[in-house]
Amino acid sequence: MTDDLHTLSGAYAMDAIGDTEERRRFESHLARCETCATEVHEFRATTARLGLAAAEPPPPGLRDRVLADIRHVRQLPPVTARPSPAPERPKGRPRRWRRAATAALVGAACLVTAVSVTQAIRERQRVDRAEETSRAVASVLSAPDARSATGLARGGGTITIIASGAAGRVVVTTSGLRALPSSKTYQLWLVNDSGPRSAGLLPADRTRPVVAGTWRPSDRVGVTIEPAGGSVRPTTTPLVLLNPT
């Protein structure tokens, strides 16, 4: 019986248990079964990928309606009083990077005595760079003139940019870009009337946003595929050219 319930984790993660009683029974099992809880968690992250793959912009008028509507929708308060700190996740799965960076910072302090000093320094630099990116991202996101754009790249994947003239920077995030052979790389360009200028290379498979400068309000943001190491000028047609609005 319990074994039977385990096999419902996939259906549950896809909202495919139609029978209310059956769903309730699985949920009470879920509350006690760590295996199923982990599975449902991972399965949802997996099916979210299927969802993302189907991305399609909504009708343009919807944005204004939603933004007008929220003025009439009261926000729920956070669920308060979480008992004790959240339990450690099983098997030290990689957490999202911000928390990992904080942990590494604490870890770095311990390393000074525990391991070699060089290693500690390397660790420390890694954290500093992470923190620096994080600060740069935050400065763009919170800029009063921040604007954004999202586009589908030719050949697959999505690129989102958020830019601020005040911060002079653009934050670029990608998802689902095709992996390239080692002889090729994605390169980021800022494009205006005086032509394109390189804003650095863009790894295809990364969790963190890239922050590039110096972005000016007249700049569009493009991505091309270039030979490894990058090019001085674009040598291929942009996969996408975004104009933040």
Add this chain to the structure above:
Amino acid sequence: MPTGTGPPDNGTVSGQVVDHLLGRTARGDERAFERLYDAVAAPVHGLVRRVVRDPAIAEEVTQEVMLELWRSAARHDPDRGGAMTWIMTIAHRRAVDRVRRERSSGEREARAARRDPVAAHDPVADRVEARLDYERVRRCLRTLTPLQHETVTLAYYGGHTYREVAELVGAPPNTVRTRMRDGIIRLRDCLGVEG
């Protein structure tokens, strides 16, 4: 560059940015919500549209989902996963609820499906396959067995319950739910999802 650990955070449109924007939205920041809209409206709408199919209903549901994000942003617990997964989970559930209501009010579709199972599911699966934007997802879907593939796509994109899927594919419900689970496990491993 901070050490990259594994694959992108759920392969999300903008992983960390979406996390950040949802966090600010939770504190009532309307501009952050605007950015959040720009970052997630297309994935939300695409998924909703796939499930409910009718464009007008899809637009309605997308609107509901976006308002729900505004309303419940503070309820997202970052310790329990990325914002994008949370958002797509809400979108899917809303879409499925809606399509089930439509279906139960008009049983016609279900009956037609029983009469002609092939016609009922192939077009959905084909359209989905053809429209997939991500090479990787497409490639991973191809690694599933035919029954895994069919059960996963009918449930997730088609919004069918596993019992409905069982009828559509003509297999016992217990087999179907096992195949669904096996299918997602295979996808999870192929995509390198880390929860």
